Amino acid sequence: MPLIKCKECGAEISEQAESCPRCGIRGAGRRSRTWIDSLKAVSGTLNAVVGTLVIPVAGATLAWCTFVYQQKSQEYQQKSQENEKLQAMVESAVGQDPAKELTAVRVVSCLAKIDKLPGSFALSVLGAVARNSNDPKLRREAYDAIENLTLEPKSVEKLDAYDKVEIFCLQAALTPCQYFRQKNLGYIEKYATDDVLGHEVAAKLLALSQDVSDPQTKIDLLLTVFNRYGDPEMMQRAIPILYSAVKERDPSQSDSNEDVLNFLEQIAQQNRGDRSQIRVYLALALVTNNQHSREDYLGKFALVGTGKNTRDEAKRVVESIARTAQDDPVLVRILDSAAKNLAGEIQKAADITER
Numbered sequence: 001m002p003l004i005k006c007k008e009c010g011a012e013i014s015e016q017a018e019s020c021p022r023c024g025i026r027g028a029g030r031r032s033r034t035w036i037d038s039l040k041a042v043s044g045t046l047n048a049v050v051g052t053l054v055i056p057v058a059g060a061t062l063a064w065c066t067f068v069y070q071q072k073s074q075e076y077q078q079k080s081q082e083n084e085k086l087q088a089m090v091e092s093a094v095g096q097d098p099a100k101e102l103t104a105v106r107v108v109s110c111l112a113k114i115d116k117l118p119g120s121f122a123l124s125v126l127g128a129v130a131r132n133s134n135d136p137k138l139r140r141e142a143y144d145a146i147e148n149l150t151l152e153p154k155s156v157e158k159l160d161a162y163d164k165v166e167i168f169c170l171q172a173a174l175t176p177c178q179y180f181r182q183k184n185l186g187y188i189e190k191y192a193t194d195d196v197l198g199h200e201v202a203a204k205l206l207a208l209s210q211d212v213s214d215p216q217t218k219i220d221l222l223l224t225v226f227n228r229y230g231d232p233e234m235m236q237r238a239i240p241i242l243y244s245a246v247k248e249r250d251p252s253q254s255d256s257n258e259d260v261l262n263f264l265e266q267i268a269q270q271n272r273g274d275r276s277q278i279r280v281y282l283a284l285a286l287v288t289n290n291q292h293s294r295e296d297y298l299g300k301f302a303l304v305g306t307g308k309n310t311r312d313e314a315k316r317v318v319e320s321i322a323r324t325a326q327d328d329p330v331l332v333r334i335l336d337s338a339a340k341n342l343a344g345e346i347q348k349a350a351d352i353t354e355r
Contacts, residue, residue: 098135105129105138109145122149123163127170132211143174164191165201173208173221181217185224192229202229209241218245223263226283232275236317239279240324243286243331253289260287268300274310279317286334294334302341306349314342 006020112122130142172184192201202225209221222242268280285297305314318339325331
């Protein structure tokens with residue numbers, strides 16, 4: 001049994017003793033609890049109490065989080081299912097008959113404004129109806145719905161840059177008035193702020209130029225591809241469509257096509273690089289109806305295409321367009337002249353090098 005000293009006389013006594021045998025003081029063997037002992041006791045009690053509380057609180061928190069997550073998940077799934085049903089309903093309505101398409105246009109327009117349909121889906125439906133319907137009234141209503149989405153800032157701002165570009169490309173393709181068409185083409189610059197979006201715009205305008213029936217609309221869209229967003233590959237794809245659109249606008253080929261020529265001349269003078277230059281000069285040669293001007297443009301095409309970095313590409317450009325021109329003898333003849341001029345300039349360059 002451990003011994004301790006009496007707090008009164010200092011005699012060694014048992015710590016369990018009720019009183020000191022020497023001085024008789026009571027409680028001499030009881031050790032007083034220090035503040036540290038009290039703190040430990042309180043801490044132990046607190047730990048016990050808090051420990052019992054932490055488990056239920058953590059469980060309740062977890063249960064609440066799980067409930068909220070499940071609720072949000074159910075809401076999201078329900079919303080997704082509703083969207084899928086709406087999209088399926090609209091898709092089934094489009095393309096069957098004008099009455100159903102008219103209903104689909106109105107439903108899509110309304111639902112897009114109240115966030116019940118994704119803007120990109122609404123645009124795809126409205127654009128398909130506006131481009132492909134045989135009913136002029138229906139096309140007009142689809143176009144008006146697209147325009148309403150554009151005019152409402154709240155609706156436009158909910159869309160990402162790709163959808164905004166889609167709106168203005170569609171508007172440009174569907175606007176009958178050339179002034180407003182050019183205005184919509186100008187709006188695209190606000191959103192096509194990088195090369196990726198620029199490439200997207202060029203691809204959309206190229207696709208739309210093949211869907212629309214009005215030749216002037218085709219020309220405006222394609223010249224935008226050349227001027228603002230067209231890389232060399234896009235320009236090459238635009239050349240045969242532009243040639244056909246100019247012929248549609250002037251079947252007798254008596255027009256000078258001065259508006260198109262002046263526009264392409266400005267692009268040629270901007271000197272964007274040899275790869276672009278050979279395509280612009282070839283486009284000029286195809287668009288003009290003046291034989292002297294055509295020979296001049298073909299000469300410039302051959303001169304630029306003679307460079308070491310462009311001669312093979314210039315050949316491929318002519319061959320690629322020629323593969324789509326078998327049914328047009330005039331186009332075949334112009335492309336043959338382009339190939340001969342190019343071969344002649346390449347030979348001249350080779351002769352000079354040998355000397």
